[in-house]
Amino acid sequence: MVKPESAIVLPRGTQEFEVETQGQVEWSLEPSLGRISKSHAHPGKAVYHAPLFTWSSVDVRVTAKVKDDEAAGGEATITLSGTPNWLVTLSLFWLAIFSLAIWMLFRIWPAPPAPIAVEVFPPAVTLSPGTALQFEARVSGAPDQTVNWTSSAGSITPTGLFTAPTDLKVGAAITVSASRAADTKQSAVAQVIGAAEQLVMTKSVIVATQMAPGSKLQLEARGNSEKPGEGLSWMTTDGTIDSKNGVLTMPEKSWSGRAVVTALDPKNPLRKASAVVVLRGGCLVNSCTEDRNVAGMWIAFLMGGLGAALGGLRSFVGFVGNRKFVASWGVFYLSRPIFGAGLALLVHFGYRMGAFNAPAGSNPMDPANAAFIGGIVGLFADDVLGKLKDFVDRFLQMSEPRTDKMKHDGEDTAAAAPPAPVIKSITASLASGKVIVKGQNFVAGSKVHVNGTAQVTTFTSATELSAALDKATLKVDDELKVVVVNSATSKSAEMAGKVVA
Known part of the structure; x- marks a missing residue:
């Protein structure tokens, strides 16, 4: 024995x-x-x-x-x-997960939304008497891009087309101003200088956010003819530029996200023109929103993995402390962060589309919101999975095709109809080629009908939709009649609005 x-x-x-x-x-x-x-x-x-x-x-x-x-x-x-080996392996694994997640969160966490501000392009230009130039305005931090245009001399249309006075004197300065229609205190100005020969940038705003540091960008300005101006002197507020040829070199990093490039005529210091280059890290109105959307998804994904790792760590320590840990469960703990991250991303998408109720006052675009929800989903992944199963059961529930089936006692024979969509406001912009519809009771399959025709519709949330407009058939001040249709039996009342620039 x-x-x-x-x-x-x-x-x-x-x-x-x-x-x-x-x-x-x-x-x-x-x-x-x-x-x-x-x-x-x-x-x-x-x-x-x-x-x-x-x-x-x-x-x-x-x-x-x-x-x-x-x-x-x-x-x-x-x-x-195998417990000691798993103790070492999982300790190193969780340390790596926590370190990587925290580092990536600091890397991708978006800056706070910029305050509402108006920009006018080009910021400076030299025009000869009687010439015309189209100005542009962008409103950052607000979806409504409607502005009112004014000028200290000459004339300007509601769409920003400026015409210099025929008696414009050399060296005279004219101020072109754009103010928000919703708040006239928020405005921006551009300067027009009078000269015998004009100087205008070929592009007043250039988006270079996809250009890598060190890349080259050629800028051009023209005089009274369409030919590029020669003999000009160039300067910039960010990056470096060839002062003779107007070639801008992208900087490694830009704190403002903007470079104001100015072309000067050495023979006539009053003759100048400027353009704005949006650099890597900067953004215009739409690209800012897209960047925050992507950052929100990454934050939810990372926090889901981090939350699941925390939940796994708590479970692992409990089993080891009770001497009940079974080494064959080691793979479960290794895969837990991946499961939590994927589940958090799925819930984030559902939250964005309005499938799940969120705390009152919360905003799905807020990175702190995405981080909190992602972390909670990962930490309580098993409970969330059960709730999602209930949601899927309700979502995929088929309507009863038979009408002769007997009902149980007390069972309602008529299902409650879903609430009809309600339009509260519409904003149709010719510049963006979109109409933004705000209201309530919108669903993922909602369609925006403009003047009786269904448009390609993007579902943003249960309170907002956007639809494409046909620029070729529309002009400023055209009247649009908008209806939102959820289904054949559920549609909103009609609301009329006008196209803005």
Whole structure:
């Protein structure tokens, strides 16, 4: 008989076995994990040496056979434990997960939304008497891009087309102003300088957000003819520019996200023109929103993984503390962050489309919101998965095709109809080619009908839709009649509005 009959041995550990005999003993292992060596001091003793590493718990049978005395031998069982190896592996894994998630969150966390501000392009230009130039205005931090145009001299249309006075004197300065229609205190100005020969940038605003640091961008200005201006001197507020040729080199990093490039005529200091280059890290109105959307998705994904890792760590420590950890569950803990991250991203999309109710006053565009929801989903992934199953069961529930089926006592025979969509405001912009519809009770399949025709519709949330407009058939001040249709039996009342620039 072998003593002890069973033992739990850790990796790199040892265990002594003994057979009460004075005869010669042959020891063997099945399977051959580790090694067993005889004791020179006592012929009936042997020491088992466990292997350095094992991923899961394994039983090893130790057999002792005594020469010339089979009854004196026997068997014992060794259980090799993988817990210490998993302790080290998972500790390093969670440390890496936490460090990587925190580092990436700091890297991708978007800057706070810029305050509402108006910009006018070009910021400066030189015009000759009677010439016309189209000005542009952008409102950052607000979806409504409607502005009112004024000029200190000459004339300007509601769409920003400026015409210099015919008696414009050389060196005279004219101020062109654009103010928000919603708040006239928020405005921006551009300067028009009078000269015998005009100087205008070929493009008043250039989006270069996709250009890598060190890339080159050629800027051009023209005079009274369409040919590029020659002999000009160039300067910029960010990056570096060839002062003779107007080639702008993209900077490594820009704090403002803007570069105001100015072309000057050395022979006539009053003759100048400016353009704005949006650099890498900067954005215009639409690209800012897109950047925050992408950042929100990444934040929800990372926080879902981080929350799941925290939940797994709590479970793991509990099982180890109770000495109930089974090494075969190690893969479960390794895959937990991936599961939590994917689940958090799925819930984030559902939150954005209005499928799930959010706390009052919360905004799905807020990165703190995405971080909190993603972390909570990852931390309580199993509970969230159960709630999602209930949601899917309701979402995929098929209507009863039979009308002759008997109902149970007290069961309502008519399902409550979903609420009809309601339009509260519409904003149709010719510049963006879109109509923004705000209201309530919108769904993922809602369609915006403009003047009786269904348009390509983008679902933003349960309170906002956007639809494409055909610029070729519309002009400023055209009247639009808008209706939102959820289904054949559910549509909103008609609301009229006018197209703005």
